[in-house]
Amino acid sequence: MKKNRNLLVVVFLFLTAAALVCLVGVLTVKDKEDSSLKIKKEKISYSKKNYHLADNEALYETQDNKSVETMYLTVRRGSDSENTNHSWSEINGLSVYDYEKMGVNRYKILGLLQVGNENGPQSGKLGYGEVVPNATVQVRGQTSSRNSQKNFKIEIKDGKGSWYGQKTINLNKHQTESLRFRNKLSYALLEKIPQVLSLRTQFVHLYVKDTTGDKPNEFVDYGLYTQVEQLNKAGMRAHNLDSSGQLYKVNFFEFMDENNVIKLTSDPDYDKEKFEEMLEIKGSSDHSKLIKLIKKVNDSSSSFYGILEKYFDIDNLSYWMAFQILMGNHDTQNRNMYLYSPLNSQRWYIIPWDNDASLFETEYEIKGFTGSSDWESGISNYWGNVLFRRALKTKEFRKALDNAIEDLRKNYLTDNRITELSNELAATVEPYITETPDSTYLGVSMANHEKILKALPSEVESNYQKYFESYQKPMPFFIATPEKTSDKLKLSWESAYDFNSEDITYTVEVSKKYDFSDTILKQENLKLTSINMDMLEEGQYFIRVKATNTSGKSQYAFDYYVADNLGKVSGVKSFYVNSDKTVSEDKYEE
Template structure:
């Protein structure tokens, strides 16, 4: 839900080939892990195991499911100290083709309208070449080529409104592959002033069992726009390339390339009118992909069966999470995102994968550049955009899968144990050491134009944000612990019966201690609730009233007998201002 505005271009720096910083980071990490264990024992009273596994490879290979045994050799080329140069020449495609566009037309696309995803892809042709700061290099992708070998479009949703764009490069089959990939995502990470979070998110994940990661690479991008008559490359600055989960991804990581794979676009694990099997006469692929984008086997019956099981209240959720969703993978995925405060993972920013001959589904993470976002949001005045529930387990309460799982005491306990386990090695000390190491590579690019011009922060402000990222992990850990004892949020709704008669309703706020709950109901003609027309307290979850015709706003706040409070999960945007816990309704 972030609304930031920034843009695109940078300055040349020599490629860094030595790995001294990375080696130094590993040494610091080993030391800080030991110190953090002592600190953890002194500061926390939870009864957790004290064994720490030092080797990344050993930890990864502890993954319990044979279906998700990852081929770790896929990460052999990963080097956080390196920056690869991409040289992209943009060309207009054949007349009348889907690539018959100028680069300006490609860049003018906006894929996010009224806080919703909007598919409006415009492509041009491109020649993609890889090299170093001296230019394309022999033996690398596209060297010596003069004809286009790919398509280019803008990628991202809310980030597409920024001047600095992220790009997707689709390599032609004849072009070959770059590191086993034909779909190259170049992320500007315009909402991350540090420009290191996305790579950190996936590099840290490589040390976590049960959940696969993706490969990432820091990139310096140069673009020559032949569609505008340019004959020289322009510096587009610093990017992070992220491996896109696809059939090739599955094969590269040792998974089943013939399996099922979906990207969550706006998916809450509930049935929707647009989610249908391909053989349904009313099936609409474009409508289906507003919820789930199919990246694997073209057969939706298996994912629809999973949705039906999750929504069948007669089914034990622990039978579903175990038989149809891998339990270790699910709990670890949830724990990792909670610890990294990656709150935008409720209905998007993940993939679901299932091998062809398996009942089980697995979570594959996607997009971490909004993790550990609190300090940057505070500095930019965006903290009020978030609801009070957007932390810990309450952040996931609005999704039926997570809610059903989290209502069970033993499940919350197991999740807590997993968060504790991760926190032994992913903690303020180890994360801050990683931040400092990665920033030594990234900073020369980010503090040069074009990136610095559009950064939105001063050098000092960026330094302040960077220096606090480690502590944000600690804050997130404590926020999770607190959420285990908080009142869970609810949803609001209204029904207009005509003639001014309206029913207001809301779901029950859930209390793990079963305390009595009272609801503070406010109705006003402005979203800030400055002039309420209804201001009352209720113990039920519904009330009827009569109102004059017009536009109104509803806010319900729950409170328990011990003083715990919760607001609704709902949120509206009015004239660019977010109002958490509020919905709008009309009376006729």
């Protein structure tokens, strides 16, 4: 019995040990499974963030802010079929608005573009040894096309090579900005910011030989230009973007389609010309994704932050907006950007375009010109755009924007970085802006040029402070065109929004002068958004409306009047009372 008992003990111990081994094995396997699950979860979490854009950093490795490339452009008449049978004086003598009045496309001219140094075209570079045109040339830009010094768009013909892989060369003069490097400064800063794409830029010294003019054999010095990379299909590929995706250059678009022109190409009413007045088509011509986006952005029945998360990259959107706010680049509410979406993705991204209006406050002060309205600083600058307004109404996006503002100011748009980079660029452009032809159109003395240069870092700090202050004010609103009601004139305006939900009162004024030195009516502390006044006599009048919250912070209306030699007069709408007592809104072009 004892022997049997000992045997049973041995068997029991053996089975217990085996069980323990199995248990350890099971636990080990379980740990491995848990570990693999954790890894899998991390991969899933990471893949959700994999939608962020990543620029091709290698593109900027050879960029040198101190370098200036020399280009030689020989222009000559072409053919009517190519719209190139024009003289150089015709190309330079017309603005975009002239073409619109004539109802014709912008004129082009044939060009032979050659790249070299100050001694002439160089072997191995574009156009060397060629004698026939390799490109077409036209004036580019909108408002800038009115300037004496034009911007040019040079398109290299197929089979004629390229310049650093680019076949579209944008030469920007930036005549109305005295530093002549603001655009390059912005793109150089953007190169280091991972949430937003930049573009390649290059200073160019241009010489032009006009075979259609009175000096057909002479290259004339056209001064300094900034070349900015064209974001087309080739540009998309260069920046690791999907060239089969959607890409639109925003001309005037507030994420709504009031006139119903954003249509599919298959729609019988599709009008490409009207479409491109809002959005130039640079990528896929399948607009179904864009139409869906517009509907989603304007769908007030859905949680908007959910729409933002699903259809946008919030990091991209918040950093783009934060950069423009800190740089004071006001003209970005509804244009001067690209909209991009990769193929087979529902997500959209904003890519900056045209930054030459950045950090302009000191220059405007020196010139005695009001370049922007009061609301064009901080978040109120974006309040007129449906996408931006709805985003700003969500606390989650405001937090993301706060974080982006702080990060950019602390790490990318520091005083030292702005000073260092702007001084480097200023030293590069100085030999050109102090000589003709650029010195003729500089617009300020070199002493004031130095003041503007030194003020750039303080302007970034000022814009940083204005950002936080803008949350404390009511948001801007629109004034309606006054209308005749019986024997009275009805004045009305939209309600203003306040982030702190404070009560708002309004002050309305009517005057015969835009500076309100000849006031006809003034009413304050109005809680309603309309009043009636006695009918006015025939003539031009001005109405101004201001919203004030209970904290005493005020904001004028979106409307503004552009006065000669003064600039924008904030919160003012001009209108005419006609002889029959009807009222007409004053329309004007900037």
